[in-house]
Amino acid sequence: MNLRFTYLTALLFTFFITSSYSQVGIGTTTPDASSILDMSSTTQGVLTPRMTTAERVAIASPAKGLLVFDADLDVFYYFDGTTWQPIGGGDKRNNYKLVKSVADLSDELTAGGGSTYLLDTNTLYEINGTIVLNYSIDLNNAYLIGLDTNEDILVFPGGTLFSGSNGGSIRNLTLSAPGGTVFNIDDVSGSQNFVLQSSVVANSNSVGTLKGFYLAFLNIVQYAGNTDGIAYESINDLLLNNQGWLDTNSGTYETFAGTFSLIEKVSGFSQVSAGNIGVDLSSNPTVGEGVLLSTAFSGVGNYVNGYTVGSYTNYYFTKEWFVNSPGLELETDFVASGNFYNTNSLTTGFTQTISDGTAVEIEGTGTFTTDGLFRFASSGGGNRLTYDGLATRNFKVTGSLSIRVLNAAGDFYAIMLAKNGVVITQSNAVAYIDSNTQIQNIALNCNVKLAQGDYVEVFVQRLTGSGTDTLAVFSENLSIN
Known part of the structure; x- marks a missing residue:
């Protein structure tokens, strides 16, 4: 008799709960009115079914919205009524890292012995926002990109932003080293490549030095507010396209020294203000073939500090150069x-x-x-x-x-x-x-x-x-x- 009473009581209680509440709370006594199930915890999570890929695709007649975790791929999947679709992580590329603060480079700082951010070779680092560095970056043949040059900025006050002996690729970023130097990279092997594209170099004490590369390609770069320019030294093939030097820069904008198989500087402009130099060749670099084409020189400064040997009276360049740029004397074999x-x-x-x-x-x-x-x-x-x-x-x-x-x-x-x-x-x-x-x-x-x-x-x-x-x-x- 008591057993029968207990069973009926439980049944009635269950019915009362089901009919009185449209929500269930776990860890909370006040489930949200918009939810069927409201779970609250600061120490535990929800664990969905975990299975292999083979087990997932073997589910018979999965319901639309069915959710599982694929343990082979380490990705959540849901069934959309027709196929299984990955959630989030399924679209993530390999060799990729999003950098939103300097803390995101902690692994690279460890790899660099605590004194350099040593990037992971062949990894793409996306810079999001302004990142203020405490140490130099060793590119280590990695890729640094931004999506908005005005907002994605690397800054190292008082230091050298990029150093070491490795090449790499930089795109769509603003680079700044207030009181310091942007580049001090020497490829001692002479076998690596360096690319700087669609970027701004601004408000630095010196743009710095690039040396020894097999290929250096700088394309669509704007320079503004730098106290001194950049020196290129002994690069096999140096390609400079659309370099824009504003008159807010000072010092010597571009210096060439050492030995080059090819220097090709095309398009862009150099606004050379009083007391400054656009191009310096006074160290008499050895150049297999030199091209200076359609770069517009303007301002009241010294456009070219020419060769001291090997050039011709009232001219700046040697016979290895083809020079046809607004503001400069035409220097080609065709006007010999x-x-x-x-x-x-x-x-x-x-x-x-x-x-x-x-x-x-x-x-x-x-x-x-x-x-x-x-x-x-x-x-x-x-x-x-x-x-x-x-x-x-x-x-x-x-x-x-x-x-x-x-x-x-x-x-x-x-x-x-x-x-x-x-x-x-x-x-x-x-x-x-x-x-x-x-x-x-x-x-x-x-x-x-x-x-x-x-x-x-x-x-x-x-x-x-x-x-x-x-x-x-x-x-x-x-x-x-």
């Missing part, structure tokens, strides 16, 4: 030019003995000087122009002479150009000698193809007559361009 002329008195000139019909250089007792040599050199007493450029090309050669020939009345003479000591036939200009007092003006005009090391001279040849004649030259001028 030169001129020589004799400096003897116009009324007396100089003389030369002609004893046979062989074509010989006009030199005699004359003295010569050169003017406007660009990628040409003078030799042979100053009246030989030697091409110094690298590109084989056609040149236009023009010349003029005023001459008189003694003891040659009735004879014919030819004045012509010679390339490498060989007469250029199409350049012949013929003169008939009428008397000892006759002065004739000779014009020369010819196109000639020159390769590096080829040279041009002015020759004379007696075409008729014999004996010994005296050629008097009152003026001689030759130009090539």
Whole structure:
């Protein structure tokens, strides 16, 4: 009788609870009115069914919304009525780390011995917000990216932001080292790559030094408010594209030193304010091929501090460079030019003995000087122009002479150009000698193809007559361009 009473009482109690409450609380006596089940705990969690992938996909007729934890993949899955879908972690990429504070780099600081943030090789680090560092970063061939250059910022006050001997890639970030240096990286192996792209370098004591890389590629970088610029040293291939130097920078913006196979600086601008230098080449770097193209130089500062050896008078660069940028003198093989002329008195000139019909250089007792040599050199007493450029090309050669020939009345003479000591036939200009007092003006005009090391001279040849004649030259001028 008592047992039957107890059973009925429990049944009635259960019915009362079920019908009186639409929510169930675990760990709380006041479940939320919007929930069927409200669980509250500060020491425990909810444990869903855990199973292998094979067990999950073997569930017969799973209900829409069914939730399990896949222990093989370490991911929660839910059934959407058609297929199993991962939740959250299923879309996470490998070798990735989100950095929202310097504390997120604690593992890297440990790897760097407590004095450097040694990044994990081939790992992508996404910088979110402003990260104020306490130590330098060793890129270690990792990737650093941001999504918003204005908001994603790396700052190291008073220190060197990036150091070590490893390359890596940096994109979409603002880099700043107030009172310090942004880069001090020396790839001693000469085999690594460095990439800086779509970034801002600002408000630093020095942009710093990049040295030794096999390839360094800097693309779409803005520099602002830096006390001094960047030095590139002995990089095999250095590619600089769209570098923007604002006039808020000071010091020397870009310095090149050491040995390079290629320097290619294209587009961008340099606003060089008073007392500052845009490009410094004064250490005379060795460059296999140099290109400075379409970079706009402006301002009242010194655009280029040029080579001290190997360049040409009133020019900055050596023959290995192709320079075509607004604000700078055009320096390419295609504008190579030169001129020589004799400096003897116009009324007396100089003389030369002609004893046979062989074509010989006009030199005699004359003295010569050169003017406007660009990628040409003078030799042979100053009246030989030697091409110094690298590109084989056609040149236009023009010349003029005023001459008189003694003891040659009735004879014919030819004045012509010679390339490498060989007469250029199409350049012949013929003169008939009428008397000892006759002065004739000779014009020369010819196109000639020159390769590096080829040279041009002015020759004379007696075409008729014999004996010994005296050629008097009152003026001689030759130009090539």
